[in-house]
Amino acid sequence: MTRYLGLLAELLRESWRRYPFPTAAGLAAVVLATATTPALALALRHAVDGIVTADERAAAVGALAAAGIFALDRYLRDAGEVYEKVLADQLGAVHLRGRIERTLAGLDRLDHLERTDLLDRVTALQGAGWRIGHAPWQAVHAVAGAVQLGLLLFLLGSQVDPWLVLLVGFAAVPLWFDQYGQRAVSRATMDTAEAFRLQRHLFNLATGPDGGKEIRVAGAGAEIARRQRAAWDEAIRGRYRARLRAAAWRLTGWTVFTAGFGAGLGLVVHRAANGQGTLGDVVLAMTVAVTLRDALQATLFGVQVTMEGRAGGEPLLWLRDYARRAARDRGAGQPPATLRDGLTISGVSFTYPGTGRPALDRVSFRVPAGSVVAVVGEYGSGKTTLVKLLAKFYAPDHGRILVDGQDLAGLDTGAWRARCSAAFQDFGRFHVRFGDAVGIGDLPHREDQDQLQEAVRAADADGLVAGLPDGFGTQLGRRFDGVELSEGQWQKTALARASMRREPLLFVLDEPTASLDAPSEHVIFERYLARARDLAARTGAVTVIISHRFSTVTGADRILVLDQGRLVEEGTHRELLDAGGRYAAAYAIQATAYAHDV
Incomplete structure (x- = not known):
């Protein structure tokens, strides 16, 4: 809670x-509005006592004072609400969302994005920007409401009966109970996050183009919809139960407060009936009673929204x-x-989280500077x-892994990536202008x-490029027309993007021609070997x-053969053929199959 309150102060x-x-105008409106209700109650008592004593x-x-104070109160609240909404929306939708995106983009390795926690x-955090953005202002309102409650109770105690000050204890009960209930809501939000993530994935799967053909051929749409609904029900059920518990705690707190405040009002009426107070005191008490209820409700609402923001603040x-x-x-x-x-590469082993078999198992080899090395093997090798x-997406x-004798783990990740170029088999399909889709391979030179x-x-x-209607300025992707x-x-396009940097130290081509025909594949490999x-x-x-x-890969300086995560052979194309091992056998099978297809 202390760190969360610190976050709210930081956001303010x-x-x-x-x-x-x-911001200054919004804070001033809240502070000034805090004093208007006690002032209004005093002005009304003064007017009523003047009427009773015939003092015109x-x-x-x-x-007149009551009318002016009421008008000022309305103006302050309306103006403050406008400022707060604009500021909260800007803070939540723009600043916080940008901060979250920058934080995620700043995580250098991929394994971070595979952790369920x-x-x-x-x-x-998705969709929580509004709540977090409004939470600081609601915290300000909660503090202002608490101050107003204190002023109103002090007014009752000093102007009517000192015993009424004890009502502050009854006013604190709903606040404490509400906080207890909101903690349960916050826990439920985290407990059901995985179910929410699953239902969103299933929804995107059922409604998006990826996998759409397979889903329709298999007739699996109804089953995916059923599972999406089940995941949604599971997530909502957990949060619904938590909100019911929070509502029960809130109702209990209000019941305690109502009983205490009802007893206090009864005391005021009893004193006035026995000549121990004036009619103005009764009017003051009734005014405070109504406004005290509103002030408490506003305070509770402020605390509630502030605590709802905690559901996003804690993950943040x-x-x-x-x-x-x-x-x-x-x-x-x-x-x-x-x-x-x-x-x-010296004795490198790596196992993906949640799997039992190492993806790489004690792999060692050396690649001299200026070399072209090919890595071959079956899928999953x-x-x-x-x-x-090599790209520091994961750590062994x-x-x-040494780079000119320096441990790769000790190199600044951003600086190393700036000297790398890569085209991966699961390449990105960026729905931007074609020039941007290529140019982001070297951002400083994308124009x-x-x-x-x-x-x-x-x-x-x-x-x-010649076939695109606007050349480099052509928008890609049907989703954006x-x-x-x-x-x-x-x-x-991905290969062109990987070719933007002119002076990389590491150039990676991961299955760079898997989607191309044989003639295109041959041309591209000739060009990239020259490059x-x-x-x-x-x-x-x-x-x-x-x-x-x-x-x-026959033109590579060195060929590495991997099998089930282990380096089983290495050498030139001719050396591996002469050895008659796994590479030679696989090469002969592919050559025979290719000749048969031709």
Whole structure:
């Protein structure tokens, strides 16, 4: 709770820094409105006592003061509400959402995004921006309401009967009970986050284009809808029960308060009936009674919204702490300007979370600077895992990866990634302008037309650009009324994106032609082998090619053969053929199959 309140104070400071005048105006309106209700009660008592004693001047002054105070109160509340809504929306929808997105984007490794505890927090934060943005202002209202409650009770105690001050204890009961109930709601939000995440995934699966063909052919739409509904019911059921418990606690608190306050009003009426008070005291007490109820209700609402914001505030604090811990693993060293020695993989093992078999098992080899190394093997042999470790998407469980003798774990992740280029088999399909889809491969030069053209030529995508209606300015993706590319065209776009950086130290091609026909594959590999030699001469870059088609890797300087996470063979194409082992057998099978197809 202390850290959450600190977060609310931090958000108020952020609002003040970004929007000083509206924030100051909103706070001033809340502070001034706090005193209007006690002042209104005193003005009404003055007017009533003036009427009773036939003091026309006192009655008129009291009535005019009451009217002015009431008008001021309405103005302050309406103006404050406008400022608060604008500021809360800006803070929640713009600032907080941007902070969450930057935090997630700043997590360097992929394993962070595969942790269920992190995904649960992200799920809880989705749609919570409004609640978190409004929570600081509702906390201000809760504090102001509590101060107003204190003023009203002090007014009753000092002006009517000191015993009425004891009502402050009854006023605190609903606040405490409500907080207890909101803690249960917050726990339920986290407990049901996974079910919410599952139902959202199933909904997107049933309504999106991905997998749409398989779902319709299989007739699985109704089953997916049933499972989505079941996941939704499970999530809602948990949160509904928690809200029922919170409502029960709130009702109990209000019952205690009503009983205590009813007894206090009875005391005031009894005193007036016995000549121990004036009619003005009764009017003051009744006015305070009505406004005290409203003030308490406003305070409870402020506490409730503030505590509802806690359901988003706690995951936000957790995510921020997690990102700080993750940042310690980024390293601080700088990669060399040019590779001299190359890469050394020493006893590297890695197992994905939740799996029992290592994806890589004690793998060791060396890649000299300027080399082209190919990694081949069956699906699931660990090829893609290897390049993910080289790109620092994951950290090895055991062993080390050295870059010119420096441990990769000690290099600054951002600096190392800035010297890497990669095209992955699960490439991105970015629904932006074609020029941007290529240019983000090297953001500082994404508008450089010469560099864009060079990258497109490297990917043999000149014909693709020529066929687009607006060339590099063509919007991609039907969702945004753009051009939909074929699978092969998307892959060529990804290859062009990977070719944007002119001086990488590591160049990765992970199944770069899986969606292309044989002629295109041949042209692209010829171009990329030439590019690899050019990079080697300029920066000593290492090029890593992953392919399940052995015919495409014969020109590599070194070929590594992986099987079930282990390095079982390595050598040149000729050396491996002469050895007559796994590579030679697989190469012969693929060559025979290709000849038969031809």
